[in-house]
Amino acid sequence: AGAPAPAPETAQRALDGPALHLWAAARHFERERDAEFMAPHYAEVVAPTADRLAASLDPRTGLPLSFDLWDERWGAHASVAAAVRGGLRGAARLAAFFGDTPRARAWMLAADNVARAMGRELYRPEMGRFARTILYEGDARRLDATVDASLLWLGLFDDLEPEDPRVKATVEAVRARLWVRTGV
DSSP, X not given: OOXXXXXXXXXXXXXXXXXHHHHXXXXXXXXXXXXXXXHHHIIIIIHXXXXXHXXXXXXXXXXXXXXOTTSOOEEEEHHHHHHHHHHHHHHXXXXXXXXXXXXXXXXXXXXXXXXXXXXXXXXXTTXXXXXXXXXXXXXXXXXXXXXXXXXXXXXXXXXXXXXXXXHHHHHHHHHHHHXXXXXX
């Protein structure tokens, strides 16, 4: 089913950082409305970064491939997908403002594809929540259902709605698993 995932040593090291920068740039612009400040950043940073994020999507799953937040595991991570989708949506809004309609459409389409892929590939009805990662080991892939705090990113970044029942169930699983139950 398609070409194997690129080897981690030749692929994007991490995508969450660049994605978060795009999301934050869009939020800043929407608050400040300083087009003179944002215009050079759009051309020099936003556009190339959003193009890179859109190109990072695995043709087999539709999810971005990179290392996780801690640069430990290679794969398709729910947290990175949430950040990439939020970054692409933010970049699309900036592109629309600056009249770059083809890129605005392309980035919004890529963001929508990531959302569909997250629901299809990472949401596990049998667990009632999102999985953390699809790990790639050579040509093989396996689901990593570990509960960790990175799953809390799912309701942030203009991505999935915090009130989405899938997100709520995932947040509750994180809370139940990671809450320290002591008197302290």
